[in-house]
Amino acid sequence: MVPAASVDVGLHDRSVDERREFEANFRLVSRSAFLLARQLGRTTDQARDIVQDAALRAWRYRSTREGEFRRWFLAIVYRQCRSRVPEWLPLPTGLERAAPDAIDRSMDPYLVAAMRKLPSRQRAALWLRYCDDLAISDVARIIGCSEPAAKQLLLRAREALRQRLQASSEEIER
Numbered sequence: 486m487v488p489a490a491s492v493d494v495g496l497h498d499r500s501v502d503e504r505r506e507f508e509a510n511f512r513l514v515s516r517s518a519f520l521l522a523r524q525l526g527r528t529t530d531q532a533r534d535i536v537q538d539a540a541l542r543a544w545r546y547r548s549t550r551e552g553e554f555r556r557w558f559l560a561i562v563y564r565q566c567r568s569r570v571p572e573w574l575p576l577p578t579g580l581e582r583a584a585p586d587a588i589d590r591s592m593d594p595y596l597v598a599a600m601r602k603l604p605s606r607q608r609a610a611l612w613l614r615y616c617d618d619l620a621i622s623d624v625a626r627i628i629g630c631s632e633p634a635a636k637q638l639l640l641r642a643r644e645a646l647r648q649r650l651q652a653s654s655e656e657i658e659r
Contacts, residue, residue, distance in 0.1 A: 507544060507547060511543075513554075514555045514558050517555070517617050518562045519532050520612070521609065522535045522562055522566055524600075524616075525563075525605050525609055535565045538565055539558065542565070543557070543561055553623075556619070556623045556626055556627060559613070559619075560627040560629070563609060563629075564629075595650060595653050599650050602649055603646060607642035608642070609628060611646065613627060621635050
């Protein structure tokens with residue numbers, strides 16, 4: 486028979502290891518999660534709150550996770566963004582100046598402006614696929630649609646972005 490004290494130590498070690506693994510995974514994805522929340526039209530403070538709430542939710546439901554942590558956590562952030570405000574919001578003007586990192590400033594300002602005008606679902610798909618470099622299957626799981634639907638969403642988003650960029654370049658030439 487195993488003494489009760491050794492069982493308690495084993496459970497404690499397992500919970501410490503689980504917490505450390507969660508924290509390590511969270512550190513790896515937290516920047517992407519914050520940038521996703523920002524791209525979905527949230528202010529810097531709102532994006533931080535959303536990521537924090539998502540982390541608490543992820544910890545609470547960690548036993549339900551299937552597959553890769555990154556994809557699972559970004560899906561939680563995406564759903565948190567959608568549940569905060571019932572309607573999608575455009576990215577507010579001037580928000581890139583408040584960014585704690587240089588992502589928006591390093592991107593072409595015309596591209597940032599054109600993306601800002603896209604519907605949030607398209608903007609999220611583009612951001613996840615091309616800025617976060619996720620596979621289409623991951624984008625589909627995060628957004629909550631099938632892979633063919635994600636491909637169609639990306640196709641429409643790229644076309645809308647192309648049209649907006651052409652329109653802004655024509656305005657500049659005038």
